[in-house]
Amino acid sequence: MTTRHRTSFTARKSTFVIGAVIAGLTLAGCSAPGSSTGGDAADQTDIDAVVTAADVAKLGDITLKMWADQAEEPLMKEVVPAFEAEYPNVTVDITYKSFDDLIATVVNAAASASPPDVFQGNIGYAVDGALVEAGLVRSLDDVSDVYGWSTGTGASTLGPAMWSDDASTFGSGTLYGMSPISEVQGIYYNTEKLDELGLDAPTTIDELAEDLPIALAAGEQPIMLGNSDQYAGTHIFSDIAASEQDPASIAEWIGGAEGATFETDGNAEAASIMADWADKGYFGDGYDGLGNQDAISRFADGDGVFFVGGSWNGASLTSEDFGMSSLVSGGVGATASPWHISSKSENSVAAIAWLDMLHSPEVGQQILDTGRLPVITDGVTATDPLQEQTLTVLKDTIAAGTQVGYYDWSTTDMLTTMGGALQEVMAGRITPEEFTATVQATWADTHDTP
């Protein structure tokens, strides 16, 4: 009896304590989450001349805190020592994060009380848009003017980092970030198989379309595709769509331009071509069950004649066995994640010096040497044939001005919607018109403000 009494007494009391704690916490958290005070971009001191080592030295001994994508680490190992040698009072402290981790956390880090001075975001609404809207990143228009970024080979690559004042559209407006690294799409081909089939490397979608049945008839899988991640298919779709209509209109739609629509004849035609190619077996069986990385390894192992992909796939392919040809008609592609300067940074002068160094031909060469593509292509030289071809593809495509960015920049959920709907249209479960309508409905949810 006594035992039971005591237990219930204790239980009642501890219930009371827990209840009180919960009530207290509830009351404490009652105000609306979030804060109305972001960084204040209006406060920034614009520069009117190139930042010199003497300007940076005035800051005294400082540590420049940075957040970067893990993929940048090999490059950073080259750039950081050079930077610290040129600006001896600065110590660079970089925190590396995997790409997924970076884009999931960098916005909150930038909004925290002690944000990194310099960090990488990601183009599009989910990361860069949130950063610009909350006033967490410094405008770089003055930097671009002083250093002449808007002229020269890298100029066209700045667009995706430019935002309208209310962060509702991007592609033009105020510059908020800069990426020194380019990405370009083209057609990778298996050199030996192309020779056996007696084909030349295709440079347009039409030429590719002519080669596909020949490859199939010879018992080869024409295009290696791994679409279980739902994005590789949209890249091929973008190449076809860009050859069916003006790529500029696609870029506008991606940037969220008012009144833009995805329900165009070109997009419907591109979707029906994708469905037709899938139906004829040009992508082989089971592309929806194959991951993109697995598809690249298979292509590298000699499966498939063509691989429609980007420079980011090139690292897996050897220059003896594979080549790359340009698709100047356009398609997805742009730059890697841009670098931003925190609007709260007290060391923005040093941060500007950092961005300037990233945007130099010397670093451009280091970027190429570490297996990526620089935005500054003047004065860099390739060391193997495939790298040379990829660089040519980049120059051709940038000269043509037909890169449209990436579809998933357009809304935060576009990758899922469009990737999934494209799988359905390729499997013949929905019509091309239903596909374009589904995609446009998702776009309108974000961009058509009532």
Added chain:
Amino acid sequence: MTLGRPAARFSRRATLTGYSWSGLIYIVPALLFFVVFVIYPIIVSVQTSFYDYDGLTLATPVGLDNYINVFTDDDLRAALAHSLVLLVFYAALPVCIGLLLAGAMSRIRIYGLTLFRALLFLPQILSSVVVAVAWRGLLASDGPVNGVLNAVGLGALSTTWLGNFDTALPSIGVIGTWVEYGLCMVLFLAGIVTIDRSLYEAARLDGAGPVREFFSITLPALRPQISIALILTITFALRNFDLIWNTTRGGPGTSTTVPSLFVYQDAFQNRALGQASALAVVLTVVILLVVVIVQLLLRERGEAKIRTPRKERTR
């Protein structure tokens, strides 16, 4: 002498009224941890679910809008239907297979029983990412599963299991069954050990076969274990995310979407924290409801059965 009385009073107070407080001190560290990392986040989630919040700028209250969206969104309803299909694979099938294996293992003396038990439990220990990657390989168009089908002349059945609109959901279900049956089996084996062997002897004397033994003795005695197994597997089924994210990402099309996939997308991709919180809250309530129903269904008649072995022991 004068010290005697207050000391006595103090000790009496300690046993009568102060006891509960001194007891609380022992759980304060754990309680604090629990409150900060479990209770507080739950409260914040519930609160956030009534706001339109991007995680940065000031949130605006939207009343029940987020909840209305949860119940009116067609995509979410489809996802919930997928979850119900997965319940069969993640909860019903593992419990049945677990019962079958446990029943067999308890009857037949097997050499290296511990080894088999450990091997069959292995899927439960593996990281779900490892499981997902392994099964992606097994179920690929040129994977071993299709290889076996081709070898036995069933090549017509082979397909890209995870990439086919009709087979993707059941395929993910089978992976879940494979992960969960080991847990069920181990739970049931532990339960069978506590059953009084004399019950089996009595049944055998009465002429009961193995099947009758299983249904008359083993199954009723395992009621509490079955209840626990169902609670664990149903929870796993309804909040399942990692397996699907790492195999199909909800595709092809939307054929394998589940509610937790939308929680992730809303919270981390769309920065719609209010919407994500509302969905998470609804999901939690649904899981709690299902668990309560399972417990109620399995408890009542269960208690009568549990009493039998207890009486046995007191005698």
